[in-house]
Amino acid sequence: MSYDVPLAPGDEPAEIHADLDRAGWPLWEVFVRAKRGLNHAHVGSLHAPDAETAIQNARDGYTRRAEGVSVWVVRSAEIHASDDADSMFGPFEDKPYRHPTFYEIPDEVGQL
Amino acid sequence: MGTEAGAARFEEIIEADEKIEPRDWMPDGYRSTVIRQMAQHAHSEVIGMQPEANWITRAPTLLRKAILMAKVQDEAGHGLYLYSATETLGVSRDELNELLHTGKQKYSSIFNYPTLSWADMGAIGWLVDGAAIVNQIVLQRTSYGPYSRAMVKICKEESFHARQGYSIMMALANGSDEQKAMAQDAIDRWWWPALMMFGPHDSESPHTEQSMAWKVKRITNDDLRQMFIDQTVPQAHYLGCTIPDDDLEYNEDTGHWAIGEIDWDEFWSTIKGDGRLNRERIAHKTKAWEDGAWVREAATAYAAKRSVSLEASA
Amino acid sequence: MNTLTTSTPLSTYAVRLADDNVVLGQRLGEYISMAPELEEDLAIGNTALDHIGIARFLFTYAGELEGDGRSEDDFAMFRPERAYTNALLVEQPNTDFAHILVRQFFFDAYQVPLWERLMASTDSRLAGIAAKGLKEATYHLRRSSTWVVRLGDGTPESHARTQAAIDGLWRYTVELCSTDNVETTLAEHGIAPMATDLASDWARTVDTVFEEATLTRCADDFQTSGGRIGMHTEYLGHLLAEMQWMQRSYPGLTW
Numbered sequence: 001m002s003y004d005v006p007l008a009p010g011d012e013p014a015e016i017h018a019d020l021d022r023a024g025w026p027l028w029e030v031f032v033r034a035k036r037g038l039n040h041a042h043v044g045s046l047h048a049p050d051a052e053t054a055i056q057n058a059r060d061g062y063t064r065r066a067e068g069v070s071v072w073v074v075r076s077a078e079i080h081a082s083d084d085a086d087s088m089f090g091p092f093e094d095k096p097y098r099h100p101t102f103y104e105i106p107d108e109v110g111q112l
Numbered sequence: 113m114g115t116e117a118g119a120a121r122f123e124e125i126i127e128a129d130e131k132i133e134p135r136d137w138m139p140d141g142y143r144s145t146v147i148r149q150m151a152q153h154a155h156s157e158v159i160g161m162q163p164e165a166n167w168i169t170r171a172p173t174l175l176r177k178a179i180l181m182a183k184v185q186d187e188a189g190h191g192l193y194l195y196s197a198t199e200t201l202g203v204s205r206d207e208l209n210e211l212l213h214t215g216k217q218k219y220s221s222i223f224n225y226p227t228l229s230w231a232d233m234g235a236i237g238w239l240v241d242g243a244a245i246v247n248q249i250v251l252q253r254t255s256y257g258p259y260s261r262a263m264v265k266i267c268k269e270e271s272f273h274a275r276q277g278y279s280i281m282m283a284l285a286n287g288s289d290e291q292k293a294m295a296q297d298a299i300d301r302w303w304w305p306a307l308m309m310f311g312p313h314d315s316e317s318p319h320t321e322q323s324m325a326w327k328v329k330r331i332t333n334d335d336l337r338q339m340f341i342d343q344t345v346p347q348a349h350y351l352g353c354t355i356p357d358d359d360l361e362y363n364e365d366t367g368h369w370a371i372g373e374i375d376w377d378e379f380w381s382t383i384k385g386d387g388r389l390n391r392e393r394i395a396h397k398t399k400a401w402e403d404g405a406w407v408r409e410a411a412t413a414y415a416a417k418r419s420v421s422l423e424a425s426a
Numbered sequence: 427m428n429t430l431t432t433s434t435p436l437s438t439y440a441v442r443l444a445d446d447n448v449v450l451g452q453r454l455g456e457y458i459s460m461a462p463e464l465e466e467d468l469a470i471g472n473t474a475l476d477h478i479g480i481a482r483f484l485f486t487y488a489g490e491l492e493g494d495g496r497s498e499d500d501f502a503m504f505r506p507e508r509a510y511t512n513a514l515l516v517e518q519p520n521t522d523f524a525h526i527l528v529r530q531f532f533f534d535a536y537q538v539p540l541w542e543r544l545m546a547s548t549d550s551r552l553a554g555i556a557a558k559g560l561k562e563a564t565y566h567l568r569r570s571s572t573w574v575v576r577l578g579d580g581t582p583e584s585h586a587r588t589q590a591a592i593d594g595l596w597r598y599t600v601e602l603c604s605t606d607n608v609e610t611t612l613a614e615h616g617i618a619p620m621a622t623d624l625a626s627d628w629a630r631t632v633d634t635v636f637e638e639a640t641l642t643r644c645a646d647d648f649q650t651s652g653g654r655i656g657m658h659t660e661y662l663g664h665l666l667a668e669m670q671w672m673q674r675s676y677p678g679l680t681w
Contacts, residue, residue, distance in 0.1 A: 158464065174485075184458055406581065407462040409581050
């Protein structure tokens, strides 16, 4: 519920320091398995002092509408992410022979 | 990625209507605009809990009480999703709280108005959430990935908010003379502030052009406001209520409702911090934060003791 | 719409359990938007909704049992202080976070064994409500225990505040696991347990959590009661005045 709140005349935009190391409850990433048979999917994050509280907060914050049967919580600091998408993932874009659709098999041959 | 290559890639992604993700290169202006918008959106959700929480204990039926609790809880949840999205850009919740409490970051002007009667719960759900929905549906297409995904989640939950508000208004409109008067009084007080939620005319809004180019903003303030007006005026008439605007007129040619001029003095003074309840809203939030300091510290201390003992036994 | 004419032991019992939940739900509702963190506001909201929900089921059942056409709102909004039969514990105020969580913990430690036994009730409606209630109360107890431990074994300040909350609320705890003629009658028919049967479970839960939390029972073992016969503390009247205001001011309308 909001919109882009404009600056009042004479106001300066706030300076952001963007340092995640400030004191306070650490940040956790939350993964929810929506129902049996599915993977856990990332749904967001929350702050909690420890794992038990993080699990409870995840349950209260991210599964209220019967959206989950299981939650995982991981300290955000423990998530390691890739970068440099070009060299990491680019080389896989031009190897179509890894996909079944690359191969033309006549229909009469049957199940292949 | 080098700046030139990064900038080129950034433009490509925006051009293709794809999403910018947290680790992508982005211009400093884009980063600060998105941080500011997400943070202020989050602050709005959190402050927005207060006007409605004011009526939880006095809801006229147990069902209305439960619905109102669920709604206010959703506002907290939306704040959570939005703080979560903001934190992907490296800002901490602590810093965001400080910016809110010291007035350096703002929240939507609408929440500085008081909820004076039960009918306000109807008016807020219908008009305020209604206006927010118009904005938020469009924001689902915003270019920053985490913000866009938060908006999709929020939109799914928000539609119950507008419907429960309108259902309150319908009950009042079909009720006693006192209830009808209560409903009309609430509309009289919330209509113009709801229109102000869409912000100043785009001609007065220096950010609009750049925000649109970056696809942070997808539709202009005035266009969104007009969408809201056109969908809402008939809803008010359906209730047998009037809109408090003598200049309100339907234009057959354009198919739009024309309105009178918004009181921009009231708008800007509320943004500056001199609206009816700005001080009270911040005081309430700050008090909750400060009163809760010992609780947060206790939990942190307990966790620290546990990790020390885990290390010791390792 | 005021005096009981066709109450039975079972309807009286259902109202008693409903009263516990509606009053506690109301107290938690007062606290929404004041919690120490956003995540806590969410959690308090869920707990409050659970209690209001259970209250609604129980009031509705009581109304059906009486057969006078009393609705859940008739029970909640049109009974005066002396007709309310909640335990005194749940009407105690939200003095601070420690009081809120200790109050909750004491109540949860009683609710869990209560619902466990009520699931075996020969009254199938009550058993059904108990099954739902047990899932909710199990989570509530997990949450409140988690907090009591963290507050008790957190900082010196949190420990002091939590011990003070225990000392302030202790006097309302024996009432939870106390019994009366209503229960005796129901127990004979296998409809409800005697609350006294819950006392050892309650004590075991409380003592286990207290030990982990480095907290102790109150040294002063003074006890007070009377809630079940409408003899409340001075808090309930104010709580009901606020809760019932709209219906009392505008009776007979639809909202």
